[in-house]
Amino acid sequence: MNPVKPLLCFAVFLLLATPALADTCPVARDIAAQAVKDFEKDRTRGLQLFIKAESLCPEPEYAANLAMAYWRFGAGDKAIEAMEKAVKAKAEPQWQANLASMYIDAGKNPARALSLAEAAVKSDASSPRYAHIHTEALLLAGQNQKALETIRAAKSKWSSEKRIAALYDKVLDMRMAEGLKAIQEGKADAGMAVLSGLTFDPKGARTHALSLAALGRTDAALTAAISAEKSFSGNGAVKGLRDEIISKEIASMYAAFGRGERAQSVARAKALHEKYPDAAMAKEGYDKLFAAFIGDASSIDVPAPLARNRRTEGSGGQADALIETIWSPAQDLAPPVSLEKSELVRNIPKVSRPNPHAVAVIIGNQRYAAQGRGIVDVAYAERDAAVMKKYLVSTMGYSERNIIDLTNATNSDLLSTFGTQGNPSGRLRNFIRDGESDVFIYYSGHGAPGPEGRAAYLVPVDAHVDYIASTGYSLDVFYDNLDQLPAKSLTVVLDACFSGDSAGGALFTNISSMMRNVPGSRAVNNALVFTSADAGQVATWYPDKGHTLFTYYFIAGLSGAADVNKDGRITAAELSAYLQREVPHQARRGSGREQMPVMTGDPKRVLATLK
The missing domain is CATH 3.40.50.1460 (Rossmann fold)
Structure with missing residues (x-):
């Protein structure tokens, strides 16, 4: 006896079925074949036929096909119920993966989804689809770091799989965002602990370096930036990272100078220039601040920071937005607004009209x-x-x-x-x-x-x-x-x-x-x-x-x-x-x-x- 094969994905129905032991299974096979044809034209009619076919034959393949029809129809709970019936009757890896995916899409029962995904991967470790679903199940279960490790390994194994690469970028961005949110909430050490574990990727290395700079750890930030540029030479995410951080540091010096912290700003600029003599903007910043300081210049404006991509390619975008927020x-x-610092307030005429x-x-x-x-x-x-x-x-x-x-x-x-x-x-x-x-x-x-x-x-x-x-x-x-x-x-x-x-x-x-x-x-x-x-x-x-x-x-x-x-x-x-x-x-x-x-x-x- 050759059992009916289940749907391989949500969009494809298989037409073939073979007679089963039950007397009505041959009829169920013909009804299922007609259901496939009708479903593409009239989903209600097609679903009715799938329900009838499943009721006529106890083989789990009919329950699996019915589950997929329910899923495409939009009846998620019914789809899960039918696929659970199929999986309990037969531990088919594809059904396990499909059922896990249903739970993930519905955002329900993370423990069950993870158990099913793990079982599918264990049965067939050669499937990138199962690895993808396993990662999503880990995310649903809140195991984000393990999800990153899993999808990173999958990306290394299936480097040409676009869906794997896209999910990798998504999970990496989530982990970067977790670290940045911790920093934003005042938990700098916890946040940096997360980010320091992401420097295996150029986007993670960039976020790590910029976060150090945002926390005022300029020396550590520049060291991290130089290391990232060396490790990922030519990668757009880290290209010019050291100079970007220097640019931001110079910008903050100009701001401090404008607030009256003149000597301190010049001293910071001098130290930066001496440590990185090959950085043209560090020299320019020091020269300009020094000239303004000794000449008692009336003002000094902020130079535009180096242009950079606001969103790293493939990233989900959360981390880039949070970088803007924390720094x-x-x-x-x-x-903070202080009108006492404005000479205009002292000179505003008072006219009682x-x-x-x-x-x-x-x-x-x-x-x-x-x-x-x-x-x-x-x-x-x-x-x-x-x-x-x-x-x-x-x-x-x-x-x-x-x-x-x-x-x-x-x-x-x-x-x-x-x-x-x-x-x-x-x-x-x-x-x-x-x-x-x-x-x-x-x-x-x-x-x-x-x-x-x-x-x-x-x-x-x-x-x-x-x-x-x-x-x-x-x-x-x-x-x-x-x-x-x-x-x-x-x-x-x-x-x-x-x-x-x-x-x-x-x-x-x-x-x-x-x-x-x-x-x-x-x-x-x-x-x-x-x-x-x-x-x-x-x-x-x-x-x-x-x-x-x-x-x-x-x-x-x-x-x-x-x-x-x-x-x-x-x-x-x-x-x-x-x-x-x-x-x-x-x-x-x-x-x-x-x-x-x-x-x-x-x-x-x-x-x-x-x-």
Whole structure:
């Protein structure tokens, strides 16, 4: 007697069956053959025939085929029940593997799934599919390290199997993420213990080195980076790793220098340069810091870190996102908001001229990296927003209760405040008294070009670098909705650029220069619109003053520096001329960049009255 063969996978039914001892088995064979044909055209009809065939013949092969039909139909519990019946009748390795896979996909009974997978592998160690299922069963059982060992051995044995390679990358990424999460939770030793066991792989070696650097163990990080570059010569994951860490270390020195830790920063740079004399950026960093230190330079800007792939090839992506979370250079550039450190606060004019119906939205988007979505922080955005709010209250007479303060605004915050496409109804609209409210909107944070370079977006802190079009807030929608507001007057100030670059490094590494030339400003009804940079330019920071460059001069200008004729009134024309004089000069001096603020609207509008 030749038994009926079971389905080899979820997508293939075998047509052949042979007579069994039971009188009705020959009939069951014919019904099963018809079921195969019907199932591809009408799954309900096909499944009914499989059920009938299984009921007519006790051979386990019919139960196994029924299980696979149930599984393809989407009846998971019934599939498991039928396959359990088959496996109990006959310990066929393929059925054991299929049943384990069913439990894994359903996320149920990890102990049973692992037992079945182990039995299948024991019966046939030559099957890469069984090794794949065994690894997944280990993951379901929470045995991640053993899963990595298993799939690593399988990858070595079946190097050309794409599914094995993909699962290896997934499990490796999971283990890296476990180590990084432990570090993030303050369990540095436990986290590093996990990561140090992953240096057999270039991605693991990279994560290990960067994590050491993130913890301030710079010497150990650079030693690990050099070892990784030597062990995996030519591999993209570790190529230039030492210089990347040096770049990040130099960036943190610039930040510390800007916070006033000048001597310490120069000393750190000197030690780094002497230890790695062949690293050009270490020498450049020291030379620049030293020159600024002895020359008492007014500022020093952060050089863009070396470009790198945000997601290692084949990785699941968790580890890359967490690396951004536990260590972004911009985190060093963004100490907790302290208005006492801002000279602007000391110089804000106090004018007791209330504007009771005026409404403002103040947005300071600084802490992007903590979201783990591949976007660097914006240094000083929180402080910029806090000082701007103070200026509105102290000088322009805004009531604090009429200010919508969105520190680190999410996409839902922007939608609920400014409205959706075609519908401007939101918190801002609800605050406005028709024809009576002066409206002031300030945004400090990232801007970004769209994927085709034809649109621009404000970037909420929960946006994803790879999906800006769906997770950002459209600048066109922003302006369209503002156009419909019944405000007495409208002032919009955007301290953001839309080139895809930032003072903390590139947001995108794969967009063309044409796609970076997206303007951030446009005419809006009854509005003045100020943007910090022209199309294709970068909005830079001013570390020596503890603000972004544009906002520093914007508030300084409103506080009196722009009042050229000394009449106590700051017009849009005066402020624009002041910004276009001071910002480009300081941008070139501090960072060698071009930055030209842009204004649209009535140049005669009076923005502030200081007496």
